[in-house]
Amino acid sequence: MRFFGRTRYSIGELARLRQIVRPSGHTMILPYDQFIEHDNRHIEAESDAGNPHYICELAQEGGYNAVAIHYGLAKRYWTTLMGRIPLLLKINGKTSIPSGEPLSVLTGSVEDAVRMGAVAVGYTMYYGSSRQDEDIPQLAKVRQECDRYGMPLVVWAYPRGSAVDAKGGKDCSYMVESAARMATEMGASVIKINLPKAAKPDFFENSGVPEYYRKLEKELQALPAKEQLSERAKRAVAAAQGTPVLFSGGEQINDDDLIENTKACIDAGCFGFIFGRNMWKRKKEDALKLTRMFQEMIDKS
């Protein structure tokens, strides 16, 4: 539980989170909420990725520490695992279909998670969206329910929306760091972020970007690629101020990049990984091989 000693946790959080912590203190989680987020497109895969039974199988054979899914899949498929793989119940979501400023709305509740014996709930916060005035109180209420039941709250801290696009984009360090911090302010038990990248070129022209981050971004972009990656990862973990950080894999990328990224995240002191498409869109044997490799990497750190 070495990642949970930097700040205070309730006993309910600790008693539940222990179940997803590897002996090394790290974790590796299989997320599978993408069929809400990205419509049905991911059935184009080298595996039986569209079938939730397959995901359960993969989670079990891969020795994942949890699966992150919505209520319907939890009730109909995960239940067949008889609790062998811990459940991280994702309780909000948004489809890919309408455009406009994003808001991720409730698909389930903390009480659903309690009833199913989940070890945590997952919540997507769209930092910087102009609909944050609906998002923030919704998250606050979920957090209050989590407090009431001693349920850990994993916040997907995702910068999004037109104002974010105008201030460097959803993946730049300025936005990812601010989102990670916001999740800590809101009371997240664990924070999930994407590995930050360079800001969009118009970043330097937006008068709303603070001087500090303009200067920083210039310095980061001047670094060699590998160092830059590493520096951005470290800063993002630091921005969470001690709240354990999970890195997501994001879109499916080539193996070398994925390994490179993973190393940078581990060196940055992350709590663990939550890799979805990079796992379940591959052939099962490849996915299992890669899983084992990452587990070894992370357990050594």
Place this chain on the structure above:
Amino acid sequence: MRFFGRTRYSIGELARLRQIVRPSGHTMILPYDQFIEHDNRHIEAESDAGNPHYICELAQEGGYNAVAIHYGLAKRYWTTLMGRIPLLLKINGKTSIPSGEPLSVLTGSVEDAVRMGAVAVGYTMYYGSSRQDEDIPQLAKVRQECDRYGMPLVVWAYPRGSAVDAKGGKDCSYMVESAARMATEMGASVIKINLPKAAKPDFFENSGVPEYYRKLEKELQALPAKEQLSERAKRAVAAAQGTPVLFSGGEQINDDDLIENTKACIDAGCFGFIFGRNMWKRKKEDALKLTRMFQEMIDKS
């Protein structure tokens, strides 16, 4: 408790507020909600300002009478102080990212504050924003919860929005005085305002500005700088009609100006100060020195 004898307070308010009152009757509070309000930019500091543990340390060493923070920081960091520094739980907030008419939405609740043993809740009211039709009832509900639990309500009375910009701007006396009054009308236990400044030049052309304030502003601008400052501070305190007033420090400014402003506020009869960036962005030793100086100034008055 000399600032709480001008109007009526419930016993719950008094029993809690006594904990933040210095023997001199004044108070000095350390606010740290800026990492929500201004994104992560303030990690650019001469101190470890981004780290909530540092803030707790500063509050304790500086002998602050309370820290004003959001739920996440209260739960994870402030708890390590074991109740030694009183908690003012800020329960609404707004990020700096999207623009548009501002509304500060709930990040926590009065019951959260009760459960943590907080001595007050803090609420930001954006006076004059076109979203006040959401803000006012939200504040009224928070106030009702405060009444139910005997919890003091500290209102950040901030003029904001395009109509405010067109009528002299968020810092002019007309706006600050009207916002302070509004907070009293809504039932604030304590009011936090910024020190008023001269109105923007187009103030005199806006037909919506009352004759009284046009005339007043001309007279104020005709005064020597120091007198003007003093007069604006006095008027702002008077506008609250006996509800104790806290002045905030606002942006980090140079020491001479900060001291000048502080004197004017003390002479105006304020209850105390709530200085954040002007404290935790400095080197710790400087912050502690300045803190002590202000405490001495205020205790003498």
Place this chain on the structure above:
Amino acid sequence: MRFFGRTRYSIGELARLRQIVRPSGHTMILPYDQFIEHDNRHIEAESDAGNPHYICELAQEGGYNAVAIHYGLAKRYWTTLMGRIPLLLKINGKTSIPSGEPLSVLTGSVEDAVRMGAVAVGYTMYYGSSRQDEDIPQLAKVRQECDRYGMPLVVWAYPRGSAVDAKGGKDCSYMVESAARMATEMGASVIKINLPKAAKPDFFENSGVPEYYRKLEKELQALPAKEQLSERAKRAVAAAQGTPVLFSGGEQINDDDLIENTKACIDAGCFGFIFGRNMWKRKKEDALKLTRMFQEMIDKS
């Protein structure tokens, strides 16, 4: 209670309203919600008008039958009167700062009024505003709460908004009569209106104005000033169909006009007056003198 015999009232309404009824059956109420409605401008006065303690003093010395104020002032200042002057708790309001179609939102609740021992709640309905779709259900809910607790509901029936401006303006007989009727339809216990005046010149060109009122307006405008005033007052009272009507004083006007208006209202059979600015912006001795004069006038009728 002669004004409450024309239609049915619940016993809770009667038991509370009796406290604001003079032996003559009339009433005279001191309203003081203008520091929300018109910002802080009214501190420009010949008296200590900005100070709620002064208002309490004036109400007591003047023998007013109630004061109409918002929650903050009730809790902090009115309480010092120990219940000697009945409280009419105003539970919605709107600041003067942002423009746009008006909606008066909740600043308090019927339960607040019950807990404080108020004799009635006051609610501002903006008849004809394009935001009436929010206003009407909000009023309906307040009325339901009033029913639950036996609390009288005094409706400020104010025509407002761009459609009203285009159909004669907020003060014309067509609008005031329609608003008074609307308040009766919504279940008001007592209705507060402004004394109607001539319609704006473009009234006759707006095709949305009913033929009846075009013809009427022409006839009214053809009458001598005094008769016209009297006729408009009578029609407004009649429009309420037996619900007792209070006339407000509106902006501060000269004494002769105020007395003329008052006579017209009394002759029209109004329940009483609710005079604010015309009282508390004057010197105290003048206000008290005028108060006594109106009380005598009304008690004789």
Place this chain on the structure above:
Amino acid sequence: MRFFGRTRYSIGELARLRQIVRPSGHTMILPYDQFIEHDNRHIEAESDAGNPHYICELAQEGGYNAVAIHYGLAKRYWTTLMGRIPLLLKINGKTSIPSGEPLSVLTGSVEDAVRMGAVAVGYTMYYGSSRQDEDIPQLAKVRQECDRYGMPLVVWAYPRGSAVDAKGGKDCSYMVESAARMATEMGASVIKINLPKAAKPDFFENSGVPEYYRKLEKELQALPAKEQLSERAKRAVAAAQGTPVLFSGGEQINDDDLIENTKACIDAGCFGFIFGRNMWKRKKEDALKLTRMFQEMIDKS
């Protein structure tokens, strides 16, 4: 309101209690809950005592400051008074039919009282009954509702039950004083007691009676009748420790005794009287004459 300055009252209590306070600061209340407490026997009267309409008439003609009745009579009869005589809603009661340890159970609620515009609720507490374990929490809940709505709570503080009988009886000073004190401890706004009398002879033999009260009782019994009466009344008022005390008339007694008792109570500093059977069982003209006499006596003190 001179009787309400010795201890703290909420504004809701004060705003309501003012309605039952005579200009002299005293009160005189007509209770009519005896047709529950004593079955239908009281129709044997020289007046139309069994008819609630008669009681309303008597209250109005006699200028009583309130009537104390149960819900059914309030709803069906008192309402015809249109709020002219304040209502003290009695919300618990007990019939005379079954014997055994007494408990007075709820016949109405505080919310009923609020809805009807009552100025207070009345509650009978049977001090010392072996069913106090049901009585005390029931009273505590009523008191909490009273707090929520600002409703004054008048406690009939009545010693009762076999343990009371064994310790001097329901009317002895030891019991009445202890019951008055208990009502203060429970948060009564006003306390109603019977004028204490000598303890029953076996008082001195019960080992459970405290030494202090044995000694006291001996001293009191040694006093001349008039002095004894006066001393017992004073002690009972003092036992309430500043909570205003109402004396009830109890059973119908002869005029001389009633006047004697009344004088003793007034001298003892009581808040007022609550005389039922001694009024409404007489001929109306006698009742009115006596009422006026007592009002004059009390107003002079």
Place this chain on the structure above:
Amino acid sequence: MRFFGRTRYSIGELARLRQIVRPSGHTMILPYDQFIEHDNRHIEAESDAGNPHYICELAQEGGYNAVAIHYGLAKRYWTTLMGRIPLLLKINGKTSIPSGEPLSVLTGSVEDAVRMGAVAVGYTMYYGSSRQDEDIPQLAKVRQECDRYGMPLVVWAYPRGSAVDAKGGKDCSYMVESAARMATEMGASVIKINLPKAAKPDFFENSGVPEYYRKLEKELQALPAKEQLSERAKRAVAAAQGTPVLFSGGEQINDDDLIENTKACIDAGCFGFIFGRNMWKRKKEDALKLTRMFQEMIDKS
């Protein structure tokens, strides 16, 4: 806060309990619930003991760390202290009048305590009473409310009832130790007990007394008086297993015995004292002198 480091406390408990802890880590509390528990007999005192205003005075002048009273006294009298002396709200009680197996029933609620800004609630648990089947769930519910609001729970752990009388009596070590342990098991934040004494003679004959305690009692009784006292105190504190223990003074006793007992309790490592009758039944000057002496004794330990 040295007494609160042996086991875990919630932040709400700590933030509230800090207010009753002296710089030395100890506490000294003035209890005044005896006018419910022992009827009005304690007005026989060398001071104005029956007057709650006197108790407030004594608490303030004596520098007590809290007063322990029921709701009525808190609302009407303690409020005049404006929060200067922390409130420990006693929320259950029982009168002295009926005999039989004891149960202390609710006179108030945890929410009452929250609203008044109390620092803790007090609850009397009658360990061993045959009515514990009502007592235990009632205490469990109070504790749940305490958890919800972060309110500390001080349990008066009192052995009582016929079974207790038959097994050594309410003051013997066997019973007091068992009751202290029971309070820890139920979740008490602080435990109040009486200093144990020798068991009643028939202790050794009751076959229900465990062998261990029969043997122990014999050994204790064989010790010299002072050592025995000291040993019993130590064992009682130890039985609470780290939950801080308050000793009550019980009946008024002579000064030498009181000092002797106090020393034994301090040596045993108690958190503090809660002395009522031994203080407020004395002359004020004597009470203050004794208070200061005990404060010095306890602060040195």
